[in-house]
Amino acid sequence: MTDRLVLLGTLLFSTIVGCSAPAPTPMPMTPEIIQVVATPSATPTFVPPTITPTRTATPTPFVTPPALGEAAIVPILMYHHLADLPGNATELERTWTVAPKDFDAQMNLIAQRSFRAITMAQLVAHLRDRQSLPAQPIIISFDDGWAEQYEHAFPILKKHGLIGTFFVYTNPIDRKQFMTWTQLQEMASAGMDIQAHTLTHPHLRTLAPDAAYKEIAESKSILEKRLGKPIVAFSYPFGEYNAGIIDMVKRAGFASAVTLASGYKQRADELFTLHRIRVSYPDSLDDFAKRLP
Numbered sequence: 001m002t003d004r005l006v007l008l009g010t011l012l013f014s015t016i017v018g019c020s021a022p023a024p025t026p027m028p029m030t031p032e033i034i035q036v037v038a039t040p041s042a043t044p045t046f047v048p049p050t051i052t053p054t055r056t057a058t059p060t061p062f063v064t065p066p067a068l069g070e071a072a073i074v075p076i077l078m079y080h081h082l083a084d085l086p087g088n089a090t091e092l093e094r095t096w097t098v099a100p101k102d103f104d105a106q107m108n109l110i111a112q113r114s115f116r117a118i119t120m121a122q123l124v125a126h127l128r129d130r131q132s133l134p135a136q137p138i139i140i141s142f143d144d145g146w147a148e149q150y151e152h153a154f155p156i157l158k159k160h161g162l163i164g165t166f167f168v169y170t171n172p173i174d175r176k177q178f179m180t181w182t183q184l185q186e187m188a189s190a191g192m193d194i195q196a197h198t199l200t201h202p203h204l205r206t207l208a209p210d211a212a213y214k215e216i217a218e219s220k221s222i223l224e225k226r227l228g229k230p231i232v233a234f235s236y237p238f239g240e241y242n243a244g245i246i247d248m249v250k251r252a253g254f255a256s257a258v259t260l261a262s263g264y265k266q267r268a269d270e271l272f273t274l275h276r277i278r279v280s281y282p283d284s285l286d287d288f289a290k291r292l293p
């Protein structure tokens, strides 16, 4: 009887271990099993043992890709200008600007809440190639390539150990108010994610197809040549796109594109119309926190 129970226990235990652990290495019997085997009065019903993890318990350090048709929870924050505005600033200025001290507080909150900043390439690998991501992924994106982003965002991101994704349009690089190539190269070397936003920031839908394609494809090749890194993501100027523009972005070799549509749920079938969360001047830290997952 005892021998049969030992055999039964061992077989069941092996089966359970075999289901959950990929390594075929035999594991030592846990005290729970010994207890079941050693109690003659126990009913023959086998109680599955609690498999004690060998490492200390920590939260899941990664997220697996979503099931087919499901969305991944990856907020992509969207910033443009980083500056202190005067009291009489226009509504437009207040919409597209965040004060540097507010940005610092927002990045501090992100770091405190254990978000992990990822790159656009990592998001593509997750949604398209079904790779895992670090737990609580977030993308911190900036459009246009303003000098303020190098001056204010770059040091704050570094201070909090975060990566920023900078969608830059290439023609004004090295001009007044915009970042320089030297600054972009420095940021890329420091692990920042630089991505494309056309040559001249046009209304793409109003351009002739050849001109629109040139804006999209050449911004990618110029950035790749100057930075020596693959450019995988595109940001539609003014958030404007249609089926023809999406097709051009795909043909130019991009793997993803971001819009101005609001939300943090990203789907594999929406890799070229990814959602973002706009942060604006009037937002309090509480407003900001409420928009995060």
Ligand SMILES: [Zn+2]
Residues within 6 Å of the ligand: 143, 144, 197, 201, 237, 238
């Ligand atoms: Zn823009």
